[in-house]
Amino acid sequence: MAEVHEIADGIFRIATFIPEANITFNQFLIADEKPLLFHTGQRLLFPLTLEAVRQVIDPSRLRYISWSHLEADESGALNEFLQIAPQAEAVHSELGVVVNVNDFAIRPAKTIGDGEVLDLGRHKLRFLITPQVPHCWDAILAFEETTGTLMASDLFTQLGEKTSMTSGDMVERTMASHKQLPTYIPVSQHTARVFDRLEALRPGVLACMHGPAFSGDAVQALRDLRTALFSEPDRELTTIGGGAEPARRS
Ligand SMILES: [Fe+2]
Ligand SMILES: [Fe+2]
Numbered sequence: 719m720a721e722v723h724e725i726a727d728g729i730f731r732i733a734t735f736i737p738e739a740n741i742t743f744n745q746f747l748i749a750d751e752k753p754l755l756f757h758t759g760q761r762l763l764f765p766l767t768l769e770a771v772r773q774v775i776d777p778s779r780l781r782y783i784s785w786s787h788l789e790a791d792e793s794g795a796l797n798e799f800l801q802i803a804p805q806a807e808a809v810h811s812e813l814g815v816v817v818n819v820n821d822f823a824i825r826p827a828k829t830i831g832d833g834e835v836l837d838l839g840r841h842k843l844r845f846l847i848t849p850q851v852p853h854c855w856d857a858i859l860a861f862e863e864t865t866g867t868l869m870a871s872d873l874f875t876q877l878g879e880k881t882s883m884t885s886g887d888m889v890e891r892t893m894a895s896h897k898q899l900p901t902y903i904p905v906s907q908h909t910a911r912v913f914d915r916l917e918a919l920r921p922g923v924l925a926c927m928h929g930p931a932f933s934g935d936a937v938q939a940l941r942d943l944r945t946a947l948f949s950e951p952d953r954e955l956t957t958i959g960g961g962a963e964p965a966r967r968s
Contacts, residue, residue, distance in 0.1 A: 720763075720770035723882040725931040726865035726923045728841060732770040734763055735879045742879065743791050746869060746925045748862065749774050751839030752781035754809075756860060756869050757927060758795040767795060768802065777802050782828070782836065784809040784845075786871035787854035788818040791927070797824045809836065811847050814856035830858075840864055844919075850904050851912040859912075861919045868921035868936065873943065875902065876929030885934035888924070889942040895929075896950075905947050913944040 720734045725746075732745040745757040745767055753775050759767040771777045780803035785793040800806055800823065808827040810819050819827040830836065832847040842863045849855050852872040860869040874888050877895040896902055903909070917940050924932035924939065932939060 720766045721882060722770050722773050723931075725883060725925060725933070726862070726867045729862060729865060729867055729923075729925065730774050731882060731925065731931050732759075732767055733882060734759065734766055737879075740877050740879075741875075741928050744925070744927050744929075744931075745770075747771055747774055748838055748841050748843065750841045752837075753779055754782040754784060754836070754838055754841075754843060755780055755799065756925070757785050757792050757871075758783060758799055760790045760794040761798060762794075764795040764798045768798075779803065780806045782807055782809050782838070784843075784858075784860065786852070786859060786869070786927075787857040788814065788822065789854065792871070793822075796822070800824055809845075811845070811856065811858050813847070813849070814858065817856055835863070846912075846915060848912045848915075849908075850906075851909050852903050859916070861916075861921065866920065866922035866936075868916060868919065868924050870924045870926050872902070872927050874924060874926040874929060874932070874939070875899070876926075878929075880930045882930055884930040884932055888926075888929075888932050888939050889946050891929070892943060893946045893950075896947075903947060905950075909947070910944065913940060916940050 720732050723731045725731045728749050730747040733742050735742045748754045808823050812829045815827045815829050830845045836843045844861045846859045848857050848859050874892045876891045917937050921936040924936050
């Protein structure tokens with residue numbers, strides 16, 4: 719059974735905890751004139767996710783489906799949702815569409831550019847092209863401007879079953895989980911530039927894919943996560959789009 723919880727005005731967190739994996743998988747439904755689902759969940763979870771969407775809207779009304787990067791938990795049930803919702807379009811970057819979606823999806827996708835805003839009605843979703851952040855070449859992130867909600871994907875992944883929403887410390891728990899997933903997020907100067915962009919958006923809510931959503935000083939949470947990631951002594955640094963030295967920020 720998936721839990722449904724409104725984390726910001728019109729934005730619903732759909733959460734399924736899988737005890738065997740000790741992790742929660744979260745999808746986010748933006749209920750609006752043109753409803754958008756960010757993350758589909760795995761195909762295996764599709765019946766649960768579908769029922770959860772149905773608690774908020776008629777799933778056949780879904781207009782857009784988007785996700786950060788092509789992984790089973792982020793986009794595994796894309797085609798199942800495209801079949802349920804005949805008007806729905808998959809939305810991703812040109813890179814994501816060319817490399818993955820054109821082959822994977824049952825219908826052509828809508829391509830969005832860096833900084834492009836998708837008008838959903840009351841909600842305006844701005845997309846950021848962020849290759850390798852949180853991970854995977856095709857990665858994108860998104861920011862809902864009306865509510866100040868950042869679709870943070872895997873940035874704040876926390877293992878274990880948690881509350882649906884928190885305003886407490888996210889970073890200590892995130893880094894504890896990262897100790898079990900040491901190559902989870904590549905860290906480079908490119909990563910630092912993405913953090914610059916995310917912090918400049920001044921989000922107030924973090925819609926995290928694994929673990930609770932966050933409401934509060936999300937800019938500080940991002941700064942603290944950046945500092946923690948770049949401070950890990952045994953992290954293998956990657957050099958995507960920049961030099962080998964990590965950017966530090968106090
Ligand atoms: Fe991921
Ligand atoms: Fe994920």
